Amino acid sequence: MSADSPRIRRLADWDHDALSGLAAEYGTPLYVTDLDRVAANYNRIDDAFAGIECMYAAKANTGQAVVARLLEEGAHIECAAAGELHRAVEAGAEPNTLQYTATNPPANDLDWVVDFWETEAPELTVTIGATDTLDRLEARGFDGRLAIRVNPGIGAGHHEKVATGKDAKFGIPHDDVPAVAADAAERFDLVGLHAHMGSGVLRDDLDDHCRAIAKVADLARDVGDDRLEFIDFGGGFGVPYREETEPLDMEAVGEKV
Numbered sequence: 001m002s003a004d005s006p007r008i009r010r011l012a013d014w015d016h017d018a019l020s021g022l023a024a025e026y027g028t029p030l031y032v033t034d035l036d037r038v039a040a041n042y043n044r045i046d047d048a049f050a051g052i053e054c055m056y057a058a059k060a061n062t063g064q065a066v067v068a069r070l071l072e073e074g075a076h077i078e079c080a081a082a083g084e085l086h087r088a089v090e091a092g093a094e095p096n097t098l099q100y101t102a103t104n105p106p107a108n109d110l111d112w113v114v115d116f117w118e119t120e121a122p123e124l125t126v127t128i129g130a131t132d133t134l135d136r137l138e139a140r141g142f143d144g145r146l147a148i149r150v151n152p153g154i155g156a157g158h159h160e161k162v163a164t165g166k167d168a169k170f171g172i173p174h175d176d177v178p179a180v181a182a183d184a185a186e187r188f189d190l191v192g193l194h195a196h197m198g199s200g201v202l203r204d205d206l207d208d209h210c211r212a213i214a215k216v217a218d219l220a221r222d223v224g225d226d227r228l229e230f231i232d233f234g235g236g237f238g239v240p241y242r243e244e245t246e247p248l249d250m251e252a253v254g255e256k257v
Helices: 016-026 035-048 064-072 082-090 107-119 129-141 174-187 203-224 250-256
Strands: 056-057 074-080 099-101 125-128 145-153 189-194 230-235
Touching: 035 064, 035 250, 064 074, 064 082, 082 107, 082 189, 099 145, 099 230, 125 129, 125 189, 129 174, 129 250, 145 174, 174 189, 174 203, 189 203, 203 250
Parallel strands: 056 074, 074 099, 099 125, 125 145, 145 189, 189 230
Antiparallel strands: none
8 A cells, every 4th residue: 555545535535526427427326446445455454464364255345356356466265155256266266265154054055165166176165153064064075174163252343243253143162162173173174263253343342352363272272283274363354434433553453463
């Protein structure tokens, strides 16, 4: 990101005449995306977490131009649905770099994903958030790379309804993970642990965010047995929608994490 590029860009910062011209040319409703801004924001986060692989959650925006630009910048793509895997590949993603992290996926989604794994992506990583998904994958012949979504019992985010790490709605409860990991390692190639603490994480949420990370890291040491390749921490960094809210200092966040 250039030195004169603001950390927050609000509607008034856009060129009104340029937007009016696009609306006149293409009609409305119209979605306009500044791909340079997308790239700058990605690089700001990637730079703050030096040495850590930064993945883009495709559910945020599966527009092909957006995904393609992020791939150009070096991002890997995390997908929450079979359709997102398909769109990521269409945008140019190498199939074996993708991660499929679905919550209670429907049967046709799993059917497509296992077929995709068998035919195009033998190194695809599948993240499960419920124990029955292990059986559902095995029944379809999957025995590949697997990660477990942990519920650390700690949530963060701009509202209690998005603090996904706080209750039992998503993921395997922290205390149950060692037994589930032992079972998974017998049937699959267990490679990682994943946790999603919540969305809209801002400055006041960082302590909880880091406590959850520490808890999952300790768990990884307990169950790893040298088999784990990664621990994956999800959750969206917050956008300061209100004028009086300060944007996150990503460099400081990277140091704290």
